[in-house]
Ligand SMILES: [Zn+2]
């Protein structure tokens with residue numbers, strides 16, 4: 049049987065490449081793709097951060113998670129390991145609980161000032177395309193992995209299930225950051241199940257009330273359930289980025305993004 053973890057990189061690369069091509073052919077925000085030089089520079093900077101995070105994950109964080117799950121398995125720790133359920137039901141429960149955790153972790157990142165210092169790197173992007181999905185500060189990746197160590201083992205999720213979650217989440221996260229032109233009705237239909245570009249664009253608005261909404265990663269259900277769902281029918285009027293960084297150039301290079309938490 050194929051190990052889902054081995055498919056992570058190919059799935060991510062295929063998702064980003066496909067969406068990049070789709071954005072090139074049919075962009076929602078046409079101005080973002082017109083200036084090819086600016087578009088390429090923006091993509092390379094975001095991809096630079098993504099590459100750093102990928103290396104960090106492979107070199108350190110993956111091994112930490114694997115070690116902790118092996119330990120939890122040996123001692124049969126975790127909610128679902130002890131549950132009298134068939135394996136398929138445990139897997140579905142683990143995927144749902146973990147997606148719910150991703151919602152709350154994201155929401156906590158907007159509330160706790162220390163965490164926001166790192167997470168605002170993702171929000172300081174003044175334009176949105178599929179590469180924004182790669183733009184996270186390595187500090188946020190370390191912090192989210194530390195929290196994940198705890199949650200994965202509290203749930204009693206095994207490594208295959210965690211890798212399966214990532215395989216499902218990666219294309220959806222790439223999709224909802226992308227700049228593809230979607231018919232309004234298609235976006236609306238898909239949005240009943242998963243987070244779409246129209247929904248996530250609101251989360252990247254400079255308006256604080258909009259930034260603090262639409263936290264879901266995969267299922268849109270969590271925002272509806274926990275009262276943070278927000279929609280606006282005029283995505284073209286949304287300004288992306290952060291008002292706390294009025295200088296748009298200072299925090300856009302790789303060095304500037306890395307220094308953002310201390311600014
Ligand atoms: Zn956010």
Ligand SMILES: [Zn+2]
Pocket residue numbers: 170225248251252
């Ligand atoms: Zn985002």
